[in-house]
Amino acid sequence: MTPRARALAFCERFGLRLPVVMGPMAGASPPALAAAVADAGGLGGLGALQMGPAAIAAWVAEFRGRSNGAFQINTWIPDPAPARDAAAEARMAALLEAHGAAPGALEGPFVPDFDAQCAAILAAGPPVVSSIMGVWPAAFVAELKARGILWIAAVTSLAEARQAAAAGADALGVAGVEAGGHRGAFDAGKAAGQGGTTFALVPLIADAVSVPVVASGGIADGRGLAAALALGASAAQIGTALLRTPEAGTNPVWAEAIGRALPEDTVQTRAFSGRLARAIRSEWTEAVGDAALPYPLQRAATGPLREAAAKAGDAGHMQMWAGQAASLARAEPAGEVVQRMWEEASGILA
Numbered sequence: 371m372t373p374r375a376r377a378l379a380f381c382e383r384f385g386l387r388l389p390v391v392m393g394p395m396a397g398a399s400p401p402a403l404a405a406a407v408a409d410a411g412g413l414g415g416l417g418a419l420q421m422g423p424a425a426i427a428a429w430v431a432e433f434r435g436r437s438n439g440a441f442q443i444n445t446w447i448p449d450p451a452p453a454r455d456a457a458a459e460a461r462m463a464a465l466l467e468a469h470g471a472a473p474g475a476l477e478g479p480f481v482p483d484f485d486a487q488c489a490a491i492l493a494a495g496p497p498v499v500s501s502i503m504g505v506w507p508a509a510f511v512a513e514l515k516a517r518g519i520l521w522i523a524a525v526t527s528l529a530e531a532r533q534a535a536a537a538g539a540d541a542l543g544v545a546g547v548e549a550g551g552h553r554g555a556f557d558a559g560k561a562a563g564q565g566g567t568t569f570a571l572v573p574l575i576a577d578a579v580s581v582p583v584v585a586s587g588g589i590a591d592g593r594g595l596a597a598a599l600a601l602g603a604s605a606a607q608i609g610t611a612l613l614r615t616p617e618a619g620t621n622p623v624w625a626e627a628i629g630r631a632l633p634e635d636t637v638q639t640r641a642f643s644g645r646l647a648r649a650i651r652s653e654w655t656e657a658v659g660d661a662a663l664p665y666p667l668q669r670a671a672t673g674p675l676r677e678a679a680a681k682a683g684d685a686g687h688m689q690m691w692a693g694q695a696a697s698l699a700r701a702e703p704a705g706e707v708v709q710r711m712w713e714e715a716s717g718i719l720a
């Protein structure tokens with residue numbers, strides 16, 4: 371099968387007109403952005419990690435008011451409870467105070483209840499869901515299958531790809547280390563070691579599993595999309611390349627930093643959440659070094675710091691996720707970005 375035919379087969383199955391998936395981005399996937407991508411023929415997306423049932427229902431209602439297109443709802447499979455270390459927590463509190471922020475309370479619940487989120491996702495009835503940091507429990511997968519909801523599972527290694535395919539995933543979101551945001555290793559302790567690139571992982575996993583592969587990480591224009599399809603992917607998932615679009619509503623300091631960031635200006639860091647993630651290097655990422663608390667304690671501890679920095683436009687302390695291809699991101703409407711990617715890729719593949 372040619373790369374183009376493979377992409378079109380994926381589009382047919384997932385209800386799309388072009389093989390571009392908006393990366394679901396917790397805290398950064400407003401309905402307007404998802405609707406623009408869906409209206410252009412791609413898959414819109416919601417990163418629902420920090421949203422409870424009412425917020426999920428409201429997002430879906432707003433999306434459906436704007437677009438008849440396809441969309442996915444994503445959430446994170448919960449990690450085991452973090453180990454507590456009073457001395458490390460005290461050191462992080464002191465570091466936060468030295469950077470002018472009160473340490474956030476280290477008391478849960480840190481995110482909305484997972485079972486309630488799962489129920490809200492089923493109630494919303496999206497055509498597609500996606501997981502990251504693990505696989506959905508078998509009972510939830512059975513509910514998806516019964517409703518005909520397709521499941522894209524994010525994976526960062528061949529072993530995770532095999533595990534997700536065996537658990538019933540309909541497609542694998544194969545994430546290279548170039549990607550912006552969190553490294554979705556199933557075991558947080560393995561995230562730093564599982565640093566395969568998009569170029570290395572996509573053909574390896576496409577050969578090894580029978581379900582379609584959605585390549586993610588460092589894909590920001592038609593060349594990247596064509597390369598991903600040539601490597602064996604059926605579609606590409608893009609995150610950073612959408613963050614400068616007007617529909618994303620990204621904090622202007624963050625959006626400008628993305629436009630300027632070279633690959634070496636991004637860093638894998640646990641400084642904001644405690645889970646390894648790619649962000650723009652800053653005074654805060656450098657100051658934390660290896661001292662971050664485990665997820666989600668670091669996220670809770672840095673809550674006041676992140677909030678104050680975002681309000682003040684303080685790039686030194688703001689949470690600014692970005693992938694290595696950040697400088698290719700364009701400040702243009704999301705529908706145009708996605709359509710141009712497919713036009714350019716089609717030309718290259720022809």
Ligand SMILES: Cc1cc2nc3c(=O)[nH]c(=O)nc-3n(C[C@H](O)[C@H](O)[C@H](O)COP(=O)(O)O)c2cc1C
Nearest residue numbers: 393394395396417502549550551587588609610693
């Ligand atoms: C701001 C931001 C938030 C993200 N949040 C999530 C998330 O909640 N769940 C998820 O599966 N992926 C998340 N991602 C990953 C994206 O969905 C996508 O796979 C990734 O951005 C692709 O790499 P790229 O940034 O190089 O395009 C996030 C990425 C960014 C940049």
